[in-house]
Amino acid sequence: MNEATISEPTAQDEHARSSRMPTVAIWLSAAALVLCALLVVPYRALASLAIVSVFVLAAAAGITGIVLGLRARRPGSARGGWALVCALVSLLIGVVLAIIFVVGMISATSLNKVELRGQGPEGMSATMDHDTTPRTETWPAEGWAKFNTKGSWAELTLEAPEDAVSQSVSCQIIWNGEVVIDETSIGTVTCRYDAG
Incomplete structure (x- = not known):
């Protein structure tokens, strides 16, 4: 009977995983920025300071995710985790804004x-x-x-x-x-x- 062997992750596996994280962060940040840019037009009519600050926060998190992602791709850098966090924050804000917009459109049609x-x-x-x-x-x-x-x-x-x-x-x-x-x-x- 063969026993399954569990091997510890090698340094090469860790390096491959850590080198993918900045690339994923860059792509997620770019997607979040595109989503925010697409949502600026429907939200422009509101012109509320609260909405503008949410867009600024999303854009700042997306840009920070890209910058940290690019820096983390350099050898010896360990900013990949923060790049991914910033990208996910930006993407989350964009998705929440999109959901609010869709719900608002659905409720406006009943008026x-x-x-x-x-x-x-x-x-x-x-x-x-x-x-x-x-x-x-x-x-x-x-x-x-x-x-x-x-x-x-x-x-x-x-x-x-x-x-x-x-x-x-x-x-x-x-x-x-x-x-x-x-x-x-x-x-x-x-x-x-x-x-x-």
Whole structure:
């Protein structure tokens, strides 16, 4: 019966493993930098200091991983482990940013884009209502409001000022880019749309 022999790693095995680590770190760092560069465009709209600092951290870790990886390839250098750590940190940040972006895109598609428009005499009263508490404000002759909602309905009521109650007032509701309601009346008009 043959017994399996377990051999201790040789110096040559250790050298081969340690010489691969910097190369792996360089490639992982490069991949992380590419991922961060691709994610800059969708995140650019946020322009938040927190997001910018996360990108700076990811880029710094990626660049550090490349620099340490290149230095570790020199004979007698022992920076391969740190190069790999920096590369993995950079890649992890890039992957987390990508996941957040994808989740954000999925949740944004469930929102309805609503635009309320109204025309009439200057200083008309506009009462808007949807998933939140109704709000009333004074609108100019050509007024509008835009918002996103998870709800399925919206309402706009326009009332001409007392000195213009005999004038024509009109309103429109645009739901996800499509005009769904267009009403005109004298003095007061209400537009209500329920997609549900």
